[in-house]
Amino acid sequence: EPEVTQTPSHQVTQMGQEVILRCVPISNHLYFYWYRQILGQKVEFLVSFYNNEISEKSEIFDDQFSVERPDGSNFTLKIRSTKLEDSAMYFCASSGEAGSGQPQHFGDGTRLSIL
Amino acid sequence: AQSVTQPDIHITVSEGASLELRCNYSYGATPYLFWYVQSPGQGLQLLLKYFSGDTLVQGIKGFEAEFKRSQSSFNLRKPSVHWSDAAEYFCAVATSGTYKYIFGTGTRLKVLA
Numbered sequence: 001e002p003e004v005t006q007t008p009s010h011q012v013t014q015m016g017q018e019v020i021l022r023c024v025p026i027s028n029h030l031y032f033y034w035y036r037q038i039l040g041q042k043v044e045f046l047v048s049f050y051n052n053e054i055s056e057k058s059e060i061f062d063d064q065f066s067v068e069r070p071d072g073s074n075f076t077l078k079i080r081s082t083k084l085e086d087s088a089m090y091f092c093a094s095s096g097e098a099g100s101g102q103p104q105h106f107g108d109g110t111r112l113s114i115l
Numbered sequence: 116a117q118s119v120t121q122p123d124i125h126i127t128v129s130e131g132a133s134l135e136l137r138c139n140y141s142y143g144a145t146p147y148l149f150w151y152v153q154s155p156g157q158g159l160q161l162l163l164k165y166f167s168g169d170t171l172v173q174g175i176k177g178f179e180a181e182f183k184r185s186q187s188s189f190n191l192r193k194p195s196v197h198w199s200d201a202a203e204y205f206c207a208v209a210t211s212g213t214y215k216y217i218f219g220t221g222t223r224l225k226v227l228a
Contacts, residue, residue: 004158031214042221043159043205048214056214091158098214101147101166108158 004107006092012113013082021077021110023092032075033093033104034067036060043091049075050098079112087114117142119208121219128196129227136191136222138206147209148189149216150180154202162204165189176200201226 005024013019025032034046047057049067066078075094079086089111093104118141128134140146147166151159163174170182180191189206206219 006158033214035216043207043216043218045215045217050214058215093159101164101209101211103149103161103164104216105161106151106159108156 004092004094004105006090006107006110008110009108010111010113012115015084015114016081019079019082019112021079021090021092021112023075023077023107024073025075025092025094026096026105027073029094029096029105031055031095031098031104032067032069033095034077035091035093035106036088037091037109038085038088046077048098055098082112082114084114087112117146117208117210117217119206119217119219121204121206121222123222124220125223125225127225127227130198131195134191134193134196134200134224136204136206136224138189138191138219139187140189140206140208141187142208142210144210145184147211148180148182149207149209150174150178150189150191151205151207152176152202153205153221159205162191196224196226198226198228200224 007022032049037043047061048055064080068076089109091109093106095104120139149164150162162178163172165172165182203221203223205221207216
């Protein structure tokens with residue numbers, strides 16, 4: 001079964017540094033998402049992306065965050081100047097449709113640790 | 116605002132016992148409802164989903180869930196739990212026209228041998 005893959009599985013970064021989290025969504029999917037899960041807390045929506053633009057974002061997704069689909073397969077989340085509170089598990093997801101209830105398929109996540 | 120409540124943070128059951136995990140949502144119309152499972156160090160795996168129609172839905176690994184509109188609930192059940200079911204379970208809600216899922220806080224299931 002096709003799956004969403006994320007790299008790296010664990011990223012350790014100094015506070016203030018830029019970090020890029022990478023995702024390869026399922027190949028025929030058109031909608032892409034990022035979520036995060038701070039340790040011990042619920043999974044929170046960050047952003048959705050369709051047709052090369054952001055379709056929806058949460059208030060967490062401020063100017064420090066950006067997303068990009070640099071080629072036909074990768075989907076990236078960039079944090080420009082990391083803060084301690086950015087430490088979390090970041091999940092990428094993709095779906096063939098959106099707003100219709102078609103399920104999102106999640107990757108295994110990237111654990112981001114900010115020192 | 117939409118919300119999802121999973122009242123039980125931890126549940127412990129014996130292997131072979133039945134299981135019910137509770138999920139309540141707050142939304143004016145009928146939402147799309149999902150249950151995901153997260154094993155330690157892994158991502159979220161879809162167990163089952165409800166869009167419309169039959170209110171009892173079957174999922175993978177022997178799980179089922181029942182949508183009850185009158186109670187705004189979507190509880191997950193399994194008749195006989197296996198040790199490998201130990202994980203964290205998340206209920207999620209999506210609504211027509213939006214892209215995001217809203218997750219509950221999760222229920223951590225422990226299975227006793």
